[in-house]
Amino acid sequence: MRMRFDVIFRGVPRYVLTTQENPASADDRYWRSIALAPLQERFLLDGTNFMHGHVDVHLSAWDSVDLTDPTSSDGRVAGDVAVAWTKYHRGPWSVWGGRRFIPWGAPGGVHLDGLGVEVRLTEGLTLDALAGRPVTPAYGSLLGGHPGFDGVTAAGGARIGWSQPGTFSAAVSYLEHWAAGIPVRRIAEATFVVNPTRWLNVRGEVSWDLLGLGIMQADVDAAAWVGRTVEVDAGYGHLDPALLIPRWSILSVFVTRTYDEGRLRAAWRILPVLQVGAEGAMQHYDVPGVDASQQGPQWGSRVEFFVRATSRDRRFQFTAMASHRDDGVHRMLLLRTAGSFPIWGPLLGALEAATALDDDDFAAPRTSWFGRASVEGPVAAAWRLGASVDGVRSPLAASELRGMIHLTGRFDVRLGGRQ
Amino acid sequence: MKRLLALLVAVALASACNRPASVTRDHIRFSHSPHLSRGLSCTTCHANRATPGEVVLPPEQQCRSCHTAPAEQRCDFCHTAPTAPGRYARTNRELHFSHARHSSRVEGNCMTCHGVGAATGTVTTFEPRVPTMDGCASQCHGRDMRALNCTRCHENLRRYSIDDVALVRHGPGFARHHGAEARTMGSTCAQCHEPTFCSRCHSGEPGLPVADLDPMAVTNHFVHRGDFFARHPDEARFATNTCTRCHGVEFCDGCHRASGVGGGVGPGSTHPPGWLNPASPNSHVREARRNILTCASCHESDATQVCTPCHRVGGVAPSPHPPGFRAGIDARQHSVCTVCHGTSP
Structure with a gap:
């Protein structure tokens, strides 16, 4: 059984766009800064093979208490259970119940309260089925937002997957999602991972919207290893944004452009502890049936270079990255570097810096920068204490300072012989 | 006087070093090569009578059935510490492994696995070896190694360092495309990651970003570092498909x-x-x-x-539907349609 417990206390401003009626009976809008000092706690638990090896339990939960929130009408306390499920498995059968994140079924996966069954039909062939109520985790009022749709929803689906270890794995699934009395999503999905040779890995996924009869999202990547140190990865992605919006929102039936991307990435591990790489991507935007002259820029690009170094014991880590993005309208250069290192004995330190520059005007509001200094060390068996100070310039704030103290406990508990 | 003291100390140390330990750890003297050079096969000693095809380390009486000479019947013929005899040193390697299944595939030739890395020129020098992972990979399990299909052999990986595995498999950009692997063969992920590991990101907890939970893991090539919040509107513009993979x-x-x-x-x-x-x-x-x-x-x-006040039927704005639009639901019954079209679209 493994447990992790985090306590984070931070001081951070939050910005709320506020409307106020002026003497001329018009609305004035301004960003109101609210200082928050939330105390956040998080608990993770993974227990496996209880009760003669047949029962697993998984739990992830958090809560937050805002010690300074001046608008207590929004609530000072927030919390949620992110994951809480148990599984009974015996032979090829397993049954689970509770709140769980399912990685298949829809782009981004499905998070739901429900029940499911998993059966291993033969070696490598598995069948999954589930049903329940999709959930969007609740965030704490001023610490975040609530989901946009709180009505009664239900979802159910099934997947069948075949896995020939090391060679070929594939799965197809169907998921249906109902809300507001109508089917808001009917998704068929196919995924595969294939290793035709020892040096080639091809993986892909495609999601069809069976209501709108279109491909919601698709991705295919092929990664080839040259020797054991060079990886070349070519990929293609497609997205139809409107099909991702569930049918209960009328935005799901509005015209919008599709998005196609081709990308090529290469990474070279020069030394076991040092890796460099680059990535280039081109994007094409298109509104089917609409004249190109009315669509605006149709091409975008992304270019990226990076270096990563990590010592064997992971006490020294360094990364640097430069990336340029262009969507035909805006262009942005992103620079980031960070490193962590031993300060003294078990005490570790980390420094991070990042800036995002608007190509057309370096002083434009969208230009931002970020800096962080952190220190962390053990305070007792299994417990670590750390602190960070951030300096930030964002599109909303010319400059701001944040602080954070965090305490983390990790426990690996063996109960009986099979834990 | 000092010389005498030094001499006493030296004698004391020497005697301490020469004194036999109170408990000597036993091990069993054994060499395969003399046995093989007499024409014995592996299964002469290692056959498992209870489970055909499986192998066992031979019990003592099986050794004694051949070693009948009086000198060979003495305990110290095999045991280095006959007063405190032990058993074969056993190591729980936490493997799913069956000799029976393997021996049929190698047609009973134990050398296929146990000869890897051993001197096999002559039986007089041959000592079989316990196969290493490299040996398994070079013989049959290369694809399993490449696909990190570890649980095909290993019960778990807890006694191994995760670093080597992570460095090989989780290359740059892995965070962006791990979805296909997680959806298709989530059991591969589960070899190292507990199910709650996914929820660290996928349950959407903006108050506790990964960068704050592990501030020292600065090389995690993960999009949501501390600077992300300031530029997330632009990130959403430049690479929409990256966001929608998870959100x-x-x-x-x-x-x-x-x-x-x-x-x-x-x-x-x-x-x-x-x-x-x-x-x-x-x-x-x-x-x-x-x-x-x-x-x-x-x-x-x-x-x-x-949107509806302008874009509804009869409104000042044109229809927002794309050319060739197909609703996929019964437009006469659902509010999503009737809000613009009325009850008779």
Whole structure:
């Protein structure tokens, strides 16, 4: 059984766009800064093979208490259970119940309260089925937002997957999602991972919207290893944004452009502890049936270079990255570097810096920068204490300072012989 | 006097070093080569009578059945510490392994696995070896190694360092494309990651980003470092498909509504001047066509109030549907359609 417990206390401003009626009976809008000092706690638990090896339990939960929130009408306390499920498995059968994140079924996966069954039909062939109520985790009022749709929803689906270890794995699934009395999503999905040779890995996924009869999202990547140190990865992605919006929102039936991307990435591990790489991507935007002259820029690009170094014991880590993005309208250069290192004995330190520059005007509001200094060390068996100070310039704030103290406990508990 | 003291200390140390330990750890003297050179096969000693095909380490009486000479019957013929005899040193390697299944595949030739890395030129020098992972990979399990299909052999990986595995498999960009592997063969992920590991990101807990939970893991090539919040609107513009791999649009709408973002037109608003004028370069028409998810990130819930007054049938704005639009639901029954079309579209 493994447990992790985090306590984070931070001081951070939050910005709320506020409307106020002026003497001329018009609305004035301004960003109101609210200082928050939330105390956040998080608990993770993974227990496996209880009760003669047949029962697993998984739990992830958090809560937050805002010690300074001046608008207590929004609530000072927030919390949620992110994951809480148990599984009974015996032979090829397993049954689970509770709140769980399912990685298949829809782009981004499905998070739901429900029940499911998993059966291993033969070696490598598995069948999954589930049903329940999709959930969007609740965030704490001023610490975040609530989901946009709180009505009664239900979802159910099934997947069948075949896995020939090391060679070929594939799965197809169907998921249906109902809300507001109508089917808001009917998704068929196919995924595969294939290793035709020892040096080639091809993986892909495609999601069809069976209501709108279109491909919601698709991705295919092929990664080839040259020797054991060079990886070349070519990929293609497609997205139809409107099909991702569930049918209960009328935005799901509005015209919008599709998005196609081709990308090529290469990474070279020069030394076991040092890796460099680059990535280039081109994007094409298109509104089917609409004249190109009315669509605006149709091409975008992304270019990226990076270096990563990590010592064997992971006490020294360094990364640097430069990336340029262009969507035909805006262009942005992103620079980031960070490193962590031993300060003294078990005490570790980390420094991070990042800036995002608007190509057309370096002083434009969208230009931002970020800096962080952190220190962390053990305070007792299994417990670590750390602190960070951030300096930030964002599109909303010319400059701001944040602080954070965090305490983390990790426990690996063996109960009986099979834990 | 000092010399005498030094001599005493030296004698004491020497005697201490020469004194036999009170408990000597036993081990069993054994060499395969003399046995093989006498023409014995592996199964002469290692056959498992209870489970045909499986192998055992031979019990003592089996050794004694051949070693009948009086000198060979003495305990110290095999045991280095006959007063405290032990058993064979056993190591629990935490493997799913069956000799029976393997021996049929190698046609009973134990050398296929146990000869890897051993001197096999002559039986007089041959000592079989316990296969290493490299040996398994070079013989049959190369694809399993490449695909990190570790649980085909290993019960778990807890006694191994995760670093080597992570460095090989989790290359740059892995965070962006791990979905296909997780969906197709999640059991591979589960070899190292507990199920709650996914929830660290996929349950959407903006108050506890990964960068804050593990601030020392600065080389995690993960998009949500501390600087991400400031530039997330641009990231969403430049690489929409990256966001939607993990986030549904409701993820955006919830936070934006709580922050008051998305309302109003003109100065102080998130919408630029000219937003409602179709002829303006800042027109909402262009932005909506560029990416409707940008609209949905604030108006997914209230689009009925925001968009419908103009875009409904008979309104001042044209139909927002794309050419060849197919609703996929019965338009006469559902409010999503009737809000613009009435009850008889």
